[in-house]
Amino acid sequence: MNVGITGQAVGLFAVTNVDDILILSLFFARGAGHRGAAGRIVLGQYLGFMAILAVAVAAAFGASFLPGAVIPYLGLLPLVLGLKAAWQAWSAHRDDADGADGADGEVKEGGGPNQWEVAAVTFANGGDNIGVYVPVFATAGAGGTSLYAVVFLVLVGVWCVAGRFFATRPVIARTLGRWGHILLPLVLVTLGLLILVEGGAFGL
Known part of the structure; x- marks a missing residue:
């Protein structure tokens, strides 16, 4: 194993994905207390x-099927999911106020994110990473790129462990349990708006 490339891969991943730990x-x-939620989150992180x-x-390697002009619009994904999470949190709060029993363990009414939601947020949040990874992979060649990919995928697991640990x-x-239903939509909507604005989507 090329120690130099491995070290570079670790550093590159950490720098470009530090915000993923918060998300x-x-x-x-959000998925605490819901059976299978942790597995869906890990699966979604890997898919994204x-x-x-x-x-x-x-x-x-030459097949640039995602034009650079499209990347800013990836911000629509976390924006929409954030609005959806806000609606679910509001609905769950209303049901609680009405005395409804929402503890059915399913991923609905604020129960927990599914793998596709996590994957969409991961992909949108990492859209700008693509521009960083492309020149690195292009100069590393097939062998070096394979090593980068292996290290990155191992570190995705480490990130998931860290996220669950925190x-x-x-x-x-206790803080996330009390405010997580507000923080998650807020973070997703803010993330979506930042991606759209910083990328100049819609002339912003």
């Missing part, structure tokens, strides 16, 4: 990141 913590907090890798590798610390868990 993962919110997802894990593998999509990022696929696009970056394809672009690096979400289950007593102080953090």
